Amino acid sequence: MKKFISEVVSTGTEIMQGVYPDTNAREISHRLQKLGILPLYHTAVGDDKKTLLDILGIARNRTDVIIMTGGLGPTVDDLTRDVVSELYGKPLVPDRKAADMIRARFAARRKHMPESNLTQALLPAGSIPLYNENGTAPGFIIYEETLHKALIALPGPPREWIPMFDNFVADFLKTHFPSSAIIDTLVLRTIDIPESQLNEQLKPLFNTLPGVTFAFTFRPGKVDIRLTASAPSSEETCQLLEDARKKILRLIDPECIYGEGDEATIEAEVGRLLTARKKTLAIAESCTGGLLCKRLTDIPGSSNYLKEGIVAYSDEAKVKYLGVRDETLRHYGAVSGETVAEMATGMKRVSGADIAVGITGIAGPSGGSQEKPVGLVYFGLATEDSIITCQRRFTGERCLIRELAADFALDMLRRTLISSTDEPDMR
Numbered sequence: 398m399k400k401f402i403s404e405v406v407s408t409g410t411e412i413m414q415g416v417y418p419d420t421n422a423r424e425i426s427h428r429l430q431k432l433g434i435l436p437l438y439h440t441a442v443g444d445d446k447k448t449l450l451d452i453l454g455i456a457r458n459r460t461d462v463i464i465m466t467g468g469l470g471p472t473v474d475d476l477t478r479d480v481v482s483e484l485y486g487k488p489l490v491p492d493r494k495a496a497d498m499i500r501a502r503f504a505a506r507r508k509h510m511p512e513s514n515l516t517q518a519l520l521p522a523g524s525i526p527l528y529n530e531n532g533t534a535p536g537f538i539i540y541e542e543t544l545h546k547a548l549i550a551l552p553g554p555p556r557e558w559i560p561m562f563d564n565f566v567a568d569f570l571k572t573h574f575p576s577s578a579i580i581d582t583l584v585l586r587t588i589d590i591p592e593s594q595l596n597e598q599l600k601p602l603f604n605t606l607p608g609v610t611f612a613f614t615f616r617p618g619k620v621d622i623r624l625t626a627s628a629p630s631s632e633e634t635c636q637l638l639e640d641a642r643k644k645i646l647r648l649i650d651p652e653c654i655y656g657e658g659d660e661a662t663i664e665a666e667v668g669r670l671l672t673a674r675k676k677t678l679a680i681a682e683s684c685t686g687g688l689l690c691k692r693l694t695d696i697p698g699s700s701n702y703l704k705e706g707i708v709a710y711s712d713e714a715k716v717k718y719l720g721v722r723d724e725t726l727r728h729y730g731a732v733s734g735e736t737v738a739e740m741a742t743g744m745k746r747v748s749g750a751d752i753a754v755g756i757t758g759i760a761g762p763s764g765g766s767q768e769k770p771v772g773l774v775y776f777g778l779a780t781e782d783s784i785i786t787c788q789r790r791f792t793g794e795r796c797l798i799r800e801l802a803a804d805f806a807l808d809m810l811r812r813t814l815i816s817s818t819d820e821p822d823m824r
């Protein structure tokens with residue numbers, strides 16, 4: 398069976414100027430891969446008619462499927478419809494349903510519709526319309542049956558094109574460009590284990606899993622293990638990934654994995670564990686200035702387990718709100734194991750939460766000393782029956798140190814919650 402290749406063409410001068418990153422190309426490529434269509438080229442083009450004509454001409458010659466995003470709006474810099482119409486020799490004709498949908502959208506919002514909006518309902522003759530439930534611009538597909546090629550034009554905003562792709566384009570591609578191989582990926586997100594160690598531990602698996610390739614993606618303090626599998630059917634691809642996953646878990650400490658998939662976060666995992674264990678949490682922060690609370694409250698439903706957070710930045714605040722003793726601060730300093738222990742226990746006491754976390758450290762760039770350098774952070778975790786403290790030295794700029802400190806505190810919580818029950822963790 399033929400392997401089909403594709404080109405993603407993102408349009409818009411803002412992309413060329415770096416105003417926003419071309420995330421559409423990434424998202425579309427993931428989807429094409431899953432369908433077994435190879436995304437061989439990513440091209441970005443500014444709003445210039447001649448360049449767009451040239452690029453689409455090249456793309457049409459060298460690939461089977463072109464997926465374009467953007468340039469379907471009603472303004473003069475929106476060129477996609479005109480350029481495609483010219484290149485494919487298909488005049489623009491009004492699509493009644495698209496026009497009605499645009500009118501209805503304005504009416505529902507009680508807004509006057511500028512006539513120019515109806516230019517969006519003009520589609521190349523003979524194209525397949527892709528109606529837009531989340532915006533005004535419809536997309537379209539031009540399918541050249543004799544050449545067995547397609548051009549798919551989608552709007553720029555992800556909330557508009559993603560449903561169009563997932564609900565319609567994917568089926569069109571499966572039907573007209575069926576693949577001999579379904580490709581899928583599994584991402585295992587790890588923390589607190591160096592890339593080199595992961596590489597060593599997983600070496601026995603490299604080249605021993607036919608149809609599966611390994612890649613490591615490094616971010617400060619974290620490494621993603623990215624497995625890509627390819628097989629004739631999605632069931633077989635899933636099975637390959639599941640077998641690889643099991644083998645990996647036998648070779649590395651499974652506790653290092655905090656989640657699966659590109660969207661997984663430690664804060665979401667902490668939230669899941671707190672909910673499963675029916676525990677509440679309170680946070681006392683100094684050097685992270687509320688970052689830990691912010692990340693925890695990014696998770697919908699966090700009010701079910703997060704009781705409160707205090708940013709006790711000054712010594713006085715540590716005394717006033719958390720009951721840290723003057724003597725402790727005088728004797729050991731604000732950045733010390735003793736102070737962080739009192740911050741965590743004080744937070745637990747005043748909040749009544751089951752677990753409290755304290756963080757104090759030196760985020761820099763100034764304020765460090767030989768004894769207590771920039772990047773030194775102390776962590777305290779108070780539970781019903783214990784108080785654990787530990788320290789870490791992070792390197793990097795102020796904002797990275799704070800981010801790494803928040804990561805570490807979340808991970809400390811995650812590991813404590815995992816080991817706080819005898820029941821198996823049902824992830």
Ligand code: ATP
Binds near residue numbers: 407408422467471555
């Ligand atoms: P509209 O009808 O909203 O004008 P459009 O199809 O003309 O849509 P553009 O005007 O090119 O699309 O882009 C609209 C918005 O979509 C951009 O401001 C941006 O937020 C998003 N967008 C466009 N292209 C991309 C891309 N390649 N990657 C990520 N986001 C994009």
